Amino acid sequence: MRIGLAILFVASLFVQRATAQSTKKPLRVGVVGLVHTHVHGILSKAFRRSGQTDIEIVGIAEPDRALAERYAKQYGFPLSLVYPSIDQMLDKAKPEAVTDFGRIVDHLKTVQICAPRGIHVMVEKPLSVSFDQAKQMEKLARKHSIQLLTNYETTWYGSNHKAYAMVNTEKAIGDLRKIVVHDGHQGPKEIGVTNEFLDWLTDPVANGAGALFDFGCYGANLSTWLMHNQRPLSVLAVTQQIKPDIYPKVDDEGTIILTYPKTQTIIQASWNWPFARKDMEVYGQTGYVFTVDGTRMRVRLNEDKSERAAEAALTDAPATDPFAYFARLIHGETKPDELTSLENNMIVMEILDAARQSAKTGKVVPLSQRPSVR
Structure with a gap:
């Protein structure tokens, strides 16, 4: 009798869940x-x-x-x-x-x-x-x-979230010392983007800059997240036009250096990579974790004699795609993720603005003297 009631109870839960999903x-x-x-x-x-x-x-x-x-x-x-x-x-x-x-x-x-x-x-x-x-x-x-x-x-890369957990939750690599982020591809024209996209992407007014903004934003976003929304002390950036015949109005190569009290971030944004990439290296006092793509990783911890491969699951990310996450957020089923949050991205914009200024003047831009975004 008890077994039968238990089966009925479980069955009713499945029906309730299916009904809720179908009526949402x-x-x-x-x-x-x-x-x-x-x-x-x-x-x-x-x-x-x-x-x-x-x-x-x-x-x-x-x-x-x-x-x-x-x-x-x-x-x-x-x-x-x-x-x-x-x-x-x-x-x-x-x-x-x-x-x-x-x-x-x-x-x-x-x-x-x-x-x-x-x-x-x-x-x-x-x-x-x-x-x-x-x-x-x-x-x-x-x-x-x-x-x-x-x-x-990159918000939806399980590898980035597993790396974050290793750094900030598990404390597996010791105190954070250096973050290096590589983002970009061979160039928007080279990979064959549509004319509608290319027209504004290569316009400094419509896009803000070239590769500096197009791909530098990824590293600023990830670094700010790993640093718990801490603003860097200063920003230094160098940009180049390696292909001025293709991109006469904007940079196609950009490097940004962010300094924190005990950490440094190097962001390498480029329309000149030999292939598309979105990967990251995170170094601590006692180890490192590299993200290769959305799931693959390379790790070496203090007790390891050599580097080892690791794998992240898609479920390590907050959702399978941004629009599923957006729906859950608006429906009150989840809270804002730090990577997509407004707080994080205000700091990202402060970094990009300073990077553009630094590249233009050739000088370090101290953020400690700029008004806080909060």
Whole structure:
């Protein structure tokens, strides 16, 4: 009798869970812009992955009709979803949140329009083109109590989260001493990005800089996270135009050095790598941990005679993809992750702003003399 009751109880739990999952409404999302090719991630999730219930794209704001038609044909969504402006899309589609895949310089405009309506915003990295614009965005987000997140591919790497745990939770490598982050690829034109993407990515006004902002933001984000949102004491940056014939307006090579009281970070952002890479080296007093890609790692601890391979699981990351995480966050099922948080990304923007200034003047920029972002 008891066994039968136990089976019935377990069965009822499964039914309750299945019912809850089936009745939970997906997050109503509006897409702002199609000119950033990271948009393929959300379009693929919404229109090609059967059974996904995290999000529903209810509207797309894109003034370039030909571009919208091209994506509509590729992904099979109706052109009735497309509106020529953000305001019209918000008025008609009424999303709960938006994901911005426009130019970085337009992130501020998106927040200016969405925040007063109480609509949450996720932008692609980096947060903005300047620290001043970022402060305006932060003020609006705080005033209107919206979530303002920045999406980095590396946030969803299980290897980065396992490395963070080894450094900060397990204390496996001793006190942190040096962080080296490598990000980039052969160059946006070389890898064949779309013309719509290339036009603004290589524009210093629309993107903030070249490789310095495009890929330097990853290292600033990860370093700030590993350092528990501690602002560096100073920033030194060097940029180059190795391919001025291809990228005449912006840098294609950038190196940023961040100094902390007892730690140093070196960020190597490049459109000149022989292949695409997003990896990191973290050194402590007694060991090191390297991330090779999203799951593979290399580790050597104090008691190890040689380096050994390690593997991270996808579940080490806070979610399987940014949009599933965004939905859970808005629905109150999770709390903001430090890597995507506004606090972290305000420091990232302060670092990038200082790096751009340092590269221009050839001088170290001390952040200790700059106003705190908090």
